[in-house]
Every structure is written in structure tokens, then in C-alpha cells.
Amino acid sequence: MTADKILIVEDEAPIREMIAFHLGRAGYETVEAANCGAARELLADERPDLALIDWMLPDMSGLELTRMLKRDSQNSDLAIIMLTARADEFDKIAGLESGADDYVTKPFSPRELIARIQAVLRRAKGDNDETVEAGVLALDAAGHRVTACGREVRLGPTEYRLLKFLITHPDRVFSRAQLLDRVWGANVYVEERTVDVHIRRLRKALASESASDYIQTVRGAGYRFSTRNP
Ligand code: CA
DSSP: OOOOEEEEEOSOHHHHHHHHHHHHHTTOEEEEESSHHHHHHHHHHHOOSEEEEESOOSSSOHHHHHHHHHHSGGGTTOEEEEEESOOSHHHHHHHHHTTOSEEEESSOOHHHHHHHHHHHHHHHHHHHTSEEEETTEEEETTTTEEEETTEEOOOOHHHHHHHHHHHTSTTOEEOHHHHIIIIIOTTOOOOTHHHHHHHHHHHHHHHTTTOGGGEEEETTTEEEEOSSOO
């Protein structure tokens, strides 16, 4: 099992280093950013599981960064905990409305912070382990199985990841470049044609249960998963 990766976005170095130290001791992998610009670069390269984002940052507020990340489909799976010195109820609500999953007020103890991180990650993963059903298909993420009309569909690892991504983001068009980023990872340099190859294999695997129509080509734009007719 790989350690969960946490991105710490905090401009005050002593606080950032203190957090990284305690998270490291608790078994997490950490990456650090001193501002929003650096955080956004790290997000693409490191793909963290969770981001701790301080409210007060030099280039943009942590609140704006959270809003931006939650709107961006590239980061929609990222769990976010906001860190702030502001304790009043108004800011707490603003923090959660921005899309943050939780909120920790400074000063906090390392133990409290780690407990919140564990809870948010557990929740985020719980969602991912649910069985997703669409039309005749069911994808059981915990068991890593796909069935169509109750019969098991055999998929290669890439086809499985591709289907898992598409079935959990239905009725939305993704370009080949977006699929490469989301399914293969931002740092993998493969040609966009590769996406077409795996889409073809996925359709073939689903064809016997007439579920291949769910994987739809949108001319000039990319691919979409939908149980409705194109
Ligand atoms: Ca700060």
C-alpha cells in the first residue's frame, strides 16, 4: 500500500515545516508549496490525495484557490482541508461553501490535524469504493470487478481505469488530453492515439452485452460515457 500524499499550501515556512514533520511521522508523504502558483504546479505533477490550504496566502486567498480547484475537473477528486486563524462562524461557512471538505482552526495540535485528515481521506475513499451502476453495467471498485447484466466483463487494467473514470463522470465530454491526464497521469508521455486504442478495446469488451454504445465518440471533442443515445 502506498502512503497517502498530502500537499501543504502555507506561506509561513515554520508552520509548513512543522506540519510536514508531523505528517511524515504519521506515515504520510508530503509535498510543500509556499503559494497558490506553486501549489497548482505541484498538483499536476504530484497528484496528491489531499491538500491542506491555508486561508492567508500571498498570491491568492486559500478560499479562492479551493474554489478554483473544486471547479476544475482535473482536481475534482482532491480532498481539501482549509487552515485558518479565523474562528468565527461566517468564515467557517464560507470555507465549506468553497468546496473544502473540512476546516481546521489555528492553533491546532498535530494530533487534531491528523485525525481530521484521516476522517476526510476515509470519507473520500469510501465514496470511491462504492459500486457504480449505469444501464446494464455495474462497476464494483472495492472488488475491482465489472459486470454487465450480472455477467463478469473481463477488462485489462487500463480499460478498467478508463471505464472507472468515465462511469463516475457520466454525460460529460473529455478530450483525449484530459483522459490521458486523468487516467494515465499528467507525467506520462503517451500519444493521444493511445486513448483511441484503449477506447476500442473497452468497447469490444462491452459489446457482447450491448453496452458498447455507452462509450460515445463526440466528433472533434473526445469521448463521453452515457447510457442515453448520443
Ligand atoms: Ca499564511
